[in-house]
Structure formats: structure tokens, C-alpha cells
Amino acid sequence: MFDNLKIIHYPDPRLKQPSAPVAEFNENLRQLVARMFELMRQAKGVGLAAPQVAQNIRLFILNATGQPEDDRVYVNPFLSEAEGDEEAEEGCLSIPGLSVNVSRSKHLRIQAHDLQGNPIDQKASGYLARIWQHEFDHLNGTLLTDRMGPVAKLANRRLLRELEEKYASEHPASPPKKPPLKDKRAKSR
Numbered sequence: 001m002f003d004n005l006k007i008i009h010y011p012d013p014r015l016k017q018p019s020a021p022v023a024e025f026n027e028n029l030r031q032l033v034a035r036m037f038e039l040m041r042q043a044k045g046v047g048l049a050a051p052q053v054a055q056n057i058r059l060f061i062l063n064a065t066g067q068p069e070d071d072r073v074y075v076n077p078f079l080s081e082a083e084g085d086e087e088a089e090e091g092c093l094s095i096p097g098l099s100v101n102v103s104r105s106k107h108l109r110i111q112a113h114d115l116q117g118n119p120i121d122q123k124a125s126g127y128l129a130r131i132w133q134h135e136f137d138h139l140n141g142t143l144l145t146d147r148m149g150p151v152a153k154l155a156n157r158r159l160l161r162e163l164e165e166k167y168a169s170e171h172p173a174s175p176p177k178k179p180p181l182k183d184k185r186a187k188s189r
């Protein structure tokens with residue numbers, strides 16, 4: 001059923017949509033998650049959020065070690081008790097080739113449900129907490145491009161431009177919209 005699912009790339013507008021909570025823990029959801037793990041492994045990623053496969057629901061998966069027993073599923077996650085700040089390099093399967101420094105909370109608590117609907121309540125620091133925050137961002141339509149400072153934006157201008165052109169050539173019916181001139185004028189006032 002989800003065989004045709006694939007990872008969508010920047011600037012696909014579906015990546016910018018906030019996702020809706022998961023209402024049912026059913027076979028559909030299990031099949032979706034199984035396919036997401038397949039795609040994440042193929043792409044050699046450590047995390048993947050449902051909107052990255054064009055499913056706008058609040059769910060992400062991760063595997064921080066590459067060991068099968070470390071597969072994790074978080075449904076309807078909630079992050080709290082953020083403490084400290086730490087900067088480190090991040091990439092994103094939806095923005096191939098991009099690698100930027102992002103500041104994230106160092107310590108974090110996550111509350112969510114697993115694939116069976118059982119409650120999850122965990123705390124983590126460092127790398128795992130960083131993956132939670134990156135994937136959680138996806139559920140709110142926030143991408144690394146939104147977390148980049150002006151220097152990183154300038155440094156990666158060409159890469160992002162190339163991705164935009166690739167997307168436009170693959171989606172000729174719906175080119176990315178540019179803001180009308182009127183808006184631009186209003187903004188600069």
C-alpha cells in the first residue's frame with residue numbers, strides 16, 4: 001500500500017505544512033512505519049518524519065545507532081523541559097547535500113506514544129535530543145532552511161537554488177510561487 005512512498009525534497013510545499021495528530025493506531029499506521037524504516041535505511045539516515053514521505057501526520061521514526069534493535073517510533077510527540085544549548089552539524093534527508101550548524105537544546109524530555117499506542121516518557125541529552133528536535137520541527141513544517149543564519153544561507157545559496165530548479169523541472173504544473181511585487185513593497189516600508 002505504501003510501496004510507492006518516497007522521500008520528498010525541498011522546496012516541496014508539503015514539507016512546510018503543519019501535521020495533524022494521529023487518531024488511530026491501526027494496520028495502516030504500522031505499514032506506513034515499516035515503509036518509512038525501509039526508506040530511512042536506504043537513504044542512510046538516522047531519523048525520518050512522516051511529512052518527509054508526504055504524510056502530514058505527527059509521527060517520526062529514528063535509529064541513532066544503526067542497530068535494528070534501536071528502531072524507535074514516536075507518535076504525537078510532545079517536547080518539554082528543554083535545558084542548555086548546543087551547536088552541532090545537521091543534515092536532512094529532504095535537503096540532500098546540506099550540512100549546517102544548528103543550535104538545539106542540550107537536554108530534553110519527550111512524551112509520545114509508540115506504534116501500539118502505549119505511552120512513552122523519556123529524557124535524553126545530546127545526539128538523541130537533537131534528533132528529536134530535528135524530527136519534531138518537521139511535524140510543524142520547520143526545515144533546516146528555517147534554522148539557518150544569514151551566513152549559512154549565503155554559503156548554501158547555490159545548493160538550495162539547484163534543489164529549487166530540480167523541483168521546478170519535476171513539477172512544471174506547479175512552479176514555486178514568488179511573492180507578488182506588492183507584498184515586497186509593503187514589507188520594505
Ligand SMILES: [Zn+2]
Binds near residue numbers: 092093094
Ligand atoms: Zn530532516
